[in-house]
Amino acid sequence: MKQKIANQNHLERIKMILKKNNIKITNQRIEIINFLMSEKRHVKAEEIYRYLKDYGVGLATVYRNLEKLKSLGIITEINYGKERYFEMKLFSKKSIKIHMKCEKCDQIIDFYDDELSFFILKKKNFYEEQKNIKIKDVSLNMIGICEECENKEEEFNGKTNKT
Numbered sequence: 001m002k003q004k005i006a007n008q009n010h011l012e013r014i015k016m017i018l019k020k021n022n023i024k025i026t027n028q029r030i031e032i033i034n035f036l037m038s039e040k041r042h043v044k045a046e047e048i049y050r051y052l053k054d055y056g057v058g059l060a061t062v063y064r065n066l067e068k069l070k071s072l073g074i075i076t077e078i079n080y081g082k083e084r085y086f087e088m089k090l091f092s093k094k095s096i097k098i099h100m101k102c103e104k105c106d107q108i109i110d111f112y113d114d115e116l117s118f119f120i121l122k123k124k125n126f127y128e129e130q131k132n133i134k135i136k137d138v139s140l141n142m143i144g145i146c147e148e149c150e151n152k153e154e155e156f157n158g159k160t161n162k163t
């Protein structure tokens with residue numbers, strides 16, 4: 001229950017940001033934001049497209065909306081090779097994005113590592129000063145095998161070893 005109220009407040013804040021930037025608050029946009037806020041994992045544009053297909057929203061429109069939300073700092077994009085994932089940036093407590101993508105099942109795992117975040121932030125500030133630049137976003141993308149897939153592999157190997 002509490003979660004829903006919080007999300008409602010978040011949604012109101014996003015609407016205010018859209019208004020301030022003279023962006024129309026359309027049903028499509030609200031549905032896309034709702035989807036991103038309710039999904040715990042990271043979503044691909046295609047997933048939002050599938051979800052909104054019945055509303056007659058095309059994939060190009062989904063991408064256009066995502067780009068707009070990204071430019072406003074509401075969402076952020078994570079790239080793994082050619083694949084693009086999106087997640088909420090606003091209201092996210094993570095200062096540094098640390099992710100691992102499982103190369104077998106494509107799921108993305110979040111890391112919350114204060115120690116590593118602190119170290120990266122320290123380095124970020126150092127380079128900003130040294131090179132006289134402004135770093136807006138830092139992410140650490142790892143590729144590996146998740147626990148589930150690792151277990152499956154072990155099971156499989158175990159079976160083949162027996163025969």
Ligand SMILES: [Zn+2]
Nearest residue numbers: 102105146149
């Ligand atoms: Zn996996």
